[in-house]
Amino acid sequence: NAGVTQTPKFRILKIGQSMTLQCAQDMNHNYMYWYRQDPGMGLKLIYYSVGAGITDKGEVPNGYNVSRSTTEDFPLRLELAAPSQTSVYFCASSSPGNTIYFGEGSWLTVV
Amino acid sequence: GESVGLHLPTLSVQEGDNSIINCAYSNSASDYFIWYKQESGKGPQFIIDIRSNMDKRQGQRVTVLLNKTVKHLSLQIAATQPGDSAVYFCAEKEGTALIFGKGTTLSVSS
Numbered sequence: 001n002a003g004v005t006q007t008p009k010f011r012i013l014k015i016g017q018s019m020t021l022q023c024a025q026d027m028n029h030n031y032m033y034w035y036r037q038d039p040g041m042g043l044k045l046i047y048y049s050v051g052a053g054i055t056d057k058g059e060v061p062n063g064y065n066v067s068r069s070t071t072e073d074f075p076l077r078l079e080l081a082a083p084s085q086t087s088v089y090f091c092a093s094s095s096p097g098n099t100i101y102f103g104e105g106s107w108l109t110v111v
Numbered sequence: 112g113e114s115v116g117l118h119l120p121t122l123s124v125q126e127g128d129n130s131i132i133n134c135a136y137s138n139s140a141s142d143y144f145i146w147y148k149q150e151s152g153k154g155p156q157f158i159i160d161i162r163s164n165m166d167k168r169q170g171q172r173v174t175v176l177l178n179k180t181v182k183h184l185s186l187q188i189a190a191t192q193p194g195d196s197a198v199y200f201c202a203e204k205e206g207t208a209l210i211f212g213k214g215t216t217l218s219v220s221s
Contacts, residue, residue, distance in 0.1 A: 004154075033208060042200055042211035043155070050207055058208060090154050099145065100209055102154035 002026050004103035006091050012109045013081040021076040021106050023091030029101075031094045032074035033058075034066065036087040037105075043090060049074055050096075081110045123218045130191045132215045134184040134201035143204035146175060146186045149214070150197045158186070158199075193219045 007022045025032065030051050035043040035058075045058030049068040063085055065077045074093075078085060086109050094100040124130050136144070142163040147155035161168045161175045161184075168175050174187040184201050196219045202209040 031207060035211075040213075042213045043209075045208045045210070048208050056207075059210075092154075097143075099157050099160060101157065102147075104154045105152075 004091055004093055004101055006089075006103040006106050008106060009104070010107045012111060013078070015081060015083065015110060017081050018077070018079050019081065019108075020078075021089055021091070021108070023074045023076065023103060024072050025074075025091075025093040025101075026072065027093060027095075027101070028071065029093035029095050030071065031096060031100075032068065033092040033094075033100065034064070034074070034076045035090045035092065035102075036060065036085075037090060038087050046076065046089075078108075083110050086110045119215055120213070121216045121218065123220065124191050126191060126193060126219055126221045128191050130186075130188040130195070130217060130219075132186045132188075132199050132201075132217065134186075134212055136182050136184060136201075136203050138203060138205065139179070139182060141203045141205065144175070144177065144184050145202045145204070145209065146173075146184075147200045147202060147211075148195075148197045149200065155200060188217075191217075191219050193221060195219050 004025045033048040034046040037043045044060045047066040049055045055066050089106045092100045092102045145160040146158040149155045159170045159175050172189045176185045198214040198216050200214045202211045
């Protein structure tokens with residue numbers, strides 16, 4: 001059982017470039033989330049989704065976009081990368097009212 | 112500001128000691144809390160959770176205590192082992208998502 005799978009694991013972007021972080025879960029969870037974690041800090045919620053076709057902003061959505069065309073996938077897009085987006089990104093999923101499970105993270109550096 | 116925070120950023124213990132990690136929350140309406148362990152270079156790993164209708168919940172070597180009167184949460188780890196060294200986060204369920212505190216780094220020396 002793979003759980004929550006994120007790709008890529010590591011990426012370096014130049015300022016102004018765009019990229020998509022991929023996230024897939026095989027647990028048939030309705031809810032999916034994207035968090036970012038800056039060094040020494042807790043996780044901040046970027047976007048979340050309660051089901052296919054439904055997305056909502058979290059605490060820090062600026063500079064990001066998401067889509068949820070299927071239950072399994074929840075990609076996170078950075079349109080114009082900025083140094084402030086250098087962070088570790090975690091995707092997560094859950095069933096309603098239950099524990100949230102996290103992926104292993106994607107390390108992004110914007111230079 | 113953050114609604115969930117931890118009292119101490121670091122905690123150092125000897126192997127075999129019991130560890131207590133504390134967390135304060137501010138939203139009295141929160142009804143679900145989770146403790147996560149995060150090892151270096153990995154994602155948060157679920158340890159134990161507790162709902163607001165409970166005061167205590169026990170797992171394997173871990174116990175979570177919830178004091179709703181003072182809005183305080185604690186994680187107790189019995190017989191701490193070197194493998195317990197990690198950053199520990201408490202998280203508070205607000206609506207659909209979790210709100211995290213900054214974390215406590217637990218260091219276990221042999």
